[in-house]
Every structure is written in structure tokens, then in C-alpha cells.
Amino acid sequence: GYGVTVPTLKLLDGRDIPTIALGTWLGNNTQGRVEPVGTEVEQAVKWAIDAGYRHIDTAFAYKIEDQVGRAVNAKIGGELKREDLFITTKLWNDAHALDAVVPALRESLRRLNLDYVDLYLIHWPVGQFSNLTYDYTDYVDTWKGMIEAKKQGLAKSIGVSNFNRQQIDRLIENGLETPAVLQVEINLNLQQPELLSYCKEKNIIVMGYTPFGSIFPSKAKSDAPPPRVDEPALVEIARKYEKTVPQVVLRYLVDIGVVPIPKSLTKSRIEQNVDIFDFSLTQQDRDLLKTYDKGYRTIPQLKWQSHPCYPFEKN
Numbered sequence: 600g601y602g603v604t605v606p607t608l609k610l611l612d613g614r615d616i617p618t619i620a621l622g623t624w625l626g627n628n629t630q631g632r633v634e635p636v637g638t639e640v641e642q643a644v645k646w647a648i649d650a651g652y653r654h655i656d657t658a659f660a661y662k663i664e665d666q667v668g669r670a671v672n673a674k675i676g677g678e679l680k681r682e683d684l685f686i687t688t689k690l691w692n693d694a695h696a697l698d699a700v701v702p703a704l705r706e707s708l709r710r711l712n713l714d715y716v717d718l719y720l721i722h723w724p725v726g727q728f729s730n731l732t733y734d735y736t737d738y739v740d741t742w743k744g745m746i747e748a749k750k751q752g753l754a755k756s757i758g759v760s761n762f763n764r765q766q767i768d769r770l771i772e773n774g775l776e777t778p779a780v781l782q783v784e785i786n787l788n789l790q791q792p793e794l795l796s797y798c799k800e801k802n803i804i805v806m807g808y809t810p811f812g813s814i815f816p817s818k819a820k821s822d823a824p825p826p827r828v829d830e831p832a833l834v835e836i837a838r839k840y841e842k843t844v845p846q847v848v849l850r851y852l853v854d855i856g857v858v859p860i861p862k863s864l865t866k867s868r869i870e871q872n873v874d875i876f877d878f879s880l881t882q883q884d885r886d887l888l889k890t891y892d893k894g895y896r897t898i899p900q901l902k903w904q905s906h907p908c909y910p911f912e913k914n
């Protein structure tokens with residue numbers, strides 16, 4: 600069988616987006632390897648599709664689009680069709696010039712061995728050439744390149760990642776189409792209620808990256824607020840539904856309207872993370888989970904603070 604059935608949300612362009620995606624970023628520490636090698640992501644994507652995931656989140660910068668493509672192409676053609684899957688990838692910071700967007704997407708498609716992606720996102724509003732000097736291209740021009748990519752049918756839907764509200768407003772004020780998706784960090788410690796209500800008002804679907812935030816002690820920095828995965832109040836909620844704490848967290852994010860992007864390379868966790876649609880949290884559970892929102896960001900990308908398009912609060 601094909602595992603769990605994942606519900607969808609409607610994008611403002613009329614297309615459907617599955618409400619959970621598999622993440623494929625291996626992190627900055629790829630066990631000392633400069634370039635990810637091997638087949639671990641390919642295997643994870645295959646397990647994910649078998650478990651019921653229909654949405655895969657990747658990016659040119661993750662350097663594993665080839666693995667995602669091999670898994671997707673191995674799974675489609677029989678009962679499962681290309682149009683049953685939703686593939687998201689992202690434009691890297693070194694291709695922000697208007698005329699660089701379509702060629703960058705073509706390169707991603709070549710690596711993915713696909714004719715189109717379902718969603719193409721500007722990864723960051725910050726431009727930076729490959730020699731690490733800043734590119735001051737206006738992201739409004741980059742967005743025009745994204746619109747051209749959509750017009751050419753290379754991306755069915757287009758959106759942005761790591762943009763703040765003012766930056767999205769500027770795209771709209773320039774008379775350009777509204778991004779269908781905003782992908783930003785969302786987890787228990789960074790719930791971003793104002794940004795979510797802004798996006799709801801504009802009909803923008805929010806994808807939430809790093810959905811587990813700091814709940815795993817192995818990933819939590821020393822200044823990260825609670826909770827951890829063994830927090831008694833969370834363990835109690837999970838026990839009530841015979842679910843795990845990570846499942847409770849993901850279900851909460853779906854409940855607040857977010858498409859979470861849990862990453863795992865572990866078969867049992869991949870299966871566990873998508874198995875969140877056969878129970879529901881009570882208002883009381885959600886009220887408790889809301890109290891963990893501390894405005895704490897795990898990926899502030901402070902190294903780009905001096906760029907005029909840096910999107911987050913500076914420190």
C-alpha cells in the first residue's frame with residue numbers, strides 16, 4: 600500500500616499543496632564531507648513516498664537534488680504518477696539576477712531529472728556571489744525572474760523563503776503576483792503568530808522549516824528555551840493519544856495552518872512523522888503548546904546581517 604493519506608491545502612493559484620513535506624537538508628555538518636555523497640537521501644525519499652509523503656522539500660544549495668530526482672523517478676511511472684507528487688526546490692543566493700533565475704532552475708531540473716517542479720522558492724532575499732561578496736540585486740527583480748520561470752512552465756507555483764512581511768509587501772506594491780508560499784522557520788519556540796495571520800490575510804501558505812526546533816537535546820544550543828522532548832507536559836499529551844512528542848509537535852503545526860518540513864534519514868522516524876492525521880489535539884493541548892513560543896530563532900544567519908536585505912531582527 601501507499602501508507603498514510605496526507606490532506607492538502609489550496610494555494611492562491613488554485614493548485615493543491617500536501618500539508619507535510621519531507622526535508623532533505625543534511626545540515627552544515629555532513630560528517631566532514633565537503634560534498635554529500637552516497638544514497639542516503641535517495642533512500643529516505645523512497646521510504647517517505649512509501650509511507651505516504653507526497654511532498655519533498657529540497658534546494659540547489661543542499662547538493663542532493665540528484666538523489667531526490669533518482670528516488671522520485673524510481674517511484675513514478677506505475678500506479679504513482681508525477682502529478683501525484685509535489686516537488687519543491689529553491690533558487691540559491693548566487694543567481695539573483697533577473698536573467699539568472701530561469702537558467703538556475705533549468706540546472707536544478709537537470710539535477711532532479713524532472714521537466715518541472717511544483718514549487719520554486721527564492722531561498723533567501725540576500726544575494727551573494729559564489730566568491731562570497733554581496734550581490735545587491737533587488738529581490739523584486741529576482742521575483743520577476745521567478746514569474747518568468749512560471750510562465751515557461753518550469754515551476755507550477757512560485758514563492759519565497761526567509762522573506763519578512765515588508766519584503767513580501769514590496770513585491771505586491773510593485774504590481775507583481777503574490778507569492779503562493781512563504782517558507783520560514785516555525786517550531787514551538789518560534790511560532791510567529793503575526794506573520795501567520797498576515798499570510799492568512801494574503802492567502803499565502805506557510806511552510807515551516809526546522810519544525811522540531813530545539814526539542815532534541817543533541818540539536819539544542821545551550822541558550823535554547825524549553826521544552827525538550829522529555830518535558831513531562833508533552834510526554835503526557837503524547838501518551839494520551841498513543842503518539843510520540845515529535846508527532847504531537849507536527850500535528851500542532853498543521854493545526855495552526857503550517858506545512859511542516861520534518862527531515863529524517865531514519866526509516867522509522869520518516870514513517871512516524873507522517874502518521875499524524877488519525878488523532879486531534881484539544882484546545883487545551885494547543886493552549887499549552889502555544890506557551891512555548893519565545894520568539895527564539897535557531898537559524899538567524901547572522902553572517903548576513905550587514906546585507907541590506909537581511910530579513911530578521913538584528914542583534
Ligand code: NDP
Nearest residue numbers: 622623624760808809810811845860861862863864865868
Ligand atoms: P528538523 O527540525 O526537521 O530536525 C531534523 C533532525 O531531527 C534530524 O537530526 C533528525 O534525525 C531528527 N528527527 C526527525 N524526526 C525525528 C523523530 N521522530 N524522533 C527523533 N528525532 C527525529 O530540522 P531541519 O533543520 O533539517 O529542517 C527541516 C527541513 O526544512 C530541512 O531538511 C530543509 O528541507 C528545510 N529547511 C529550509 C531552510 C530554508 O532556509 N528555507 C532552512 C532550514 C531547513 P535523523 O535524520 O537522524 O533521523
